[in-house]
Amino acid sequence: MGAGKSTAARQASNEAVDADKVFEERHGPISDFFAAHGEAAFREREEQLVVELLNAGGVVALGGGAVETPGIRRALADHLVVWLDADAETCWRRVEHSTTRPLARDRDGFVERFERRRPLYEQVAHAILPAATTVRPALSTLRALPREARMIWATTSGGEYPVVVGPGVRDMPAPASGRPITVTDEHVREHWAPDAEIVIRAGESSKTLASAERVWSELVRLGVTRGDHLRGVGGGVVTDLTGFCAATYQRGLGVVQVPTTLVGQVDAAIGGKTGVDLPGAKNYVGAYHQPRAVLADVLTLDTLPATEVAAGWAEVIKTGLIAGGSLWEAVVSGTAVREDIVFACARTKVDVVAADDRDDGRRQVLNLGHTVAHALEVVSGYRLAHGPAVALGLLVALRLSGQDALRAQVKEMLDARGLPTSYSDFDTDAVLDATRRDKKRIGAHVPFVLVSGPGDVRHGQKVDDGSVRVAVEELRV
Ligand SMILES: NC(=O)c1ccc[n+]([C@@H]2O[C@H](COP(=O)([O-])OP(=O)(O)OC[C@H]3O[C@@H](n4cnc5c(N)ncnc54)[C@H](O)[C@@H]3O)[C@@H](O)[C@H]2O)c1
Incomplete structure (x- = not known):
């Protein structure tokens, strides 16, 4: 609700239909229908209508709550579903004065409903567009998108x-x-x-x-x-x-x-x-x-090769720590489908970069574990590959974050993926020197990315040299 679905649908096709509008043409104002028959009756009629519109083909703008109906979710599986991803506050601001939307009467209820629906949008979407953008530039890719992509x-x-x-x-x-x-x-x-x-x-x-x-x-x-x-x-x-x-x-x-x-x-x-x-x-x-x-x-x-798959898992675990939530759970469970993991990680990276594409702020969280990883790579003359170096760098970052239990958990996960969790072929002073030359340094200060928990990661943190030395030395154990 309020994400701009009707506008986007019209951009996609002049003949686009709006499910809520068609509903009102047939049954009168939705708010009156809600008042007279309740939400359950509305959802039942809505399902019949959406299935009919989908079968007719073309572009259909759905009502915001349509995904809550299992029958609609099933029907959507045969169609290309585009989710206009917006945040609850933006949408609320757009609809708060609406007199025609029965489910947009109070802010708390709106936000609660919005968050409840979010995983359902996630589940049905084949394409995710930020709600703030125009859909036109994406149309050629949407039309060419293979079914399983x-x-x-x-x-x-x-x-x-x-x-x-x-x-x-x-x-x-x-x-x-x-x-x-x-x-x-x-x-x-x-x-x-x-x-x-x-x-x-x-x-x-x-x-x-x-x-x-x-x-x-x-x-x-x-x-x-x-x-x-x-x-x-x-x-x-x-x-x-x-x-x-x-x-x-x-x-x-x-x-x-x-x-x-x-x-x-x-x-x-x-x-x-x-x-x-x-x-x-x-x-x-x-x-x-x-x-x-x-x-x-x-x-x-x-x-x-298996070693390269393992290297990828170092970045996947890093991304899971940054994103938290369902991605972290999927990474921990180890049973998630490969494509789902790749998609969720790619999405996290896209979101972080969208907020700061030139690395002045939030994007630096992507450097989690990388400050020491890069130093280890340089000192080894690049004989230590990037993935294993990130695995070791993550362990250092988690120790510096004071996250002992999470460090132990990540260590186990890295182990299970065939990544190194200890390493001794380095000179500590050389590693510390290389760390101090990190590109991200501002004056004498090398900012670290620290973790308070999965999904709660802060960039630009100051850490004293002594703590870095201890955390790096610990890699020898
Ligand atoms: N630009 C960024 O934002 C960013 C982010 C992370 C890492 N990086 C950089 O990425 C580099 C590491 O990338 P990488 O780990 O992909 O290493 P890589 O490009 O060296 O590839 C690893 C090895 O796998 C082989 N390979 C690649 N695809 C294959 C396939 N499908 N089948 C068989 N073999 C295949 C390659 O030939 C190579 O031997 C580093 O230089 C790092 O700095 C950049």
């Missing part, structure tokens, strides 16, 4: 784009112009990108300016212009490098990211941070460059 519409100050998760979505049309030029690495080419134009060596050692120069040169050789776009098909190394080359080649062209690792699908490919490493400093050169689309094809994960 789900989409989140990401909005940032640097552009808006679809993040699609599902089997087979790597080949779906993306909203990007001109010739696609695929960049991949040697492993991914073999499985998922045999026709790629540009192939880099696999691994972090390729995330360098030298590789970027090679890609730029290849683009020149191929006659690529700003009207064309790049496709980064691979893990975070490929998508970070491809995004960086897209941001800089001829001062910027479009990029479609097709992440093929769990790390890429839940994190790296989303949010527009692109870049390369310098020998002593990870991710030190880069640009914010939002992609035109992110196509996370979960089938590509089938060929991922």
Whole structure:
């Protein structure tokens, strides 16, 4: 109620119908019907009407409470369902003076109903759009969305784009112009990108300016212009490098990211941070460059080596800690369907980035565990991979947060996923030095992300050197 469904439906189609309006044409004002017959009778009639409208085809704007009826939820399974995600306060402000909405009479009741319905919207939605945006730019992706796929519409100050998760979505049309030029690495080419134009060596050692120069040169050789776009098909190394080359080649062209690792699908490919490493400093050169689309094809994960799946779980556990709620529960249970986990993590990342795409505030929570992780990576000369480093970094962050029980729980979860929970091949002073060089430092102060509980994470926290030393040293145990 108040999310803007009728307006969005009209944007989607001139012939869109509004279920509440049709109801009123047939039965008179909804508020009168409620007063005379009650909500149960209304829901019964509403169900008949919605099923009829859905069967007739086209675009239908549903009433806000329609999802509460199990029969409607069943009927929706055969249709593309778009959820305009709004917060309760915004919607309440839009409807509080309405005289025609019987369920929008008092604020508390409205908010309670809103929160009760939220998981049902979540359950039926194939596509999630922020209620504040116009639906038009999303239409081409919505029309092309494969049946088993789900989409989140990401909005940032640097552009808006679809993040699609599902089997087979790597080949779906993306909203990007001109010739696609695929960049991949040697492993991914073999499985998922045999026709790629540009192939880099696999691994972090390729995330360098030298590789970027090679890609730029290849683009020149191929006659690529700003009207064309790049496709980064691979893990975070490929998508970070491809995004960086897209941001800089001829001062910027479009990029479609097709992440093929769990790390890429839940994190790296989303949010527009692109870049390369310098020998002593990870991710030190880069640009914010939002992609035109992110196509996370979960089938590509089938060929991922076990160590890389484990690396992805470090980021999944991190994202679960940030999001809390149902995602944390799913991560803890360990039984959730892979696609659901990827989708929920991608959604968390989209939400965090939407609030702060240039990393000035809230986005820094995504760095949970990463301050020490990056330091460990640098000190190991990048022999320690990112995923295992994040696992260790999370344990340090949880100790610094004073979350001993949660640390023990996370340690067990990391163990179960085959990630390291102890490590001794480092010099503590070197790690502390590298931590102090963290990009996020402001003057002498390196801000940490600390956890008060799942879903309750604070960035920009001050921690004294002595505590960091103890928490890092503890990794040797
Ligand atoms: N930009 C961001 O916001 C962001 C966020 C998190 C991580 N990152 C970056 O991502 C990088 C790590 O990414 P990653 O963990 O995906 O590593 P990666 O790109 O090196 O991929 C890991 C390995 O898996 C192989 N591989 C990829 N997909 C495969 C598939 N489907 N089947 C078989 N093999 C496959 C690769 O060839 C590589 O050997 C780091 O550089 C990190 O800094 C960036």
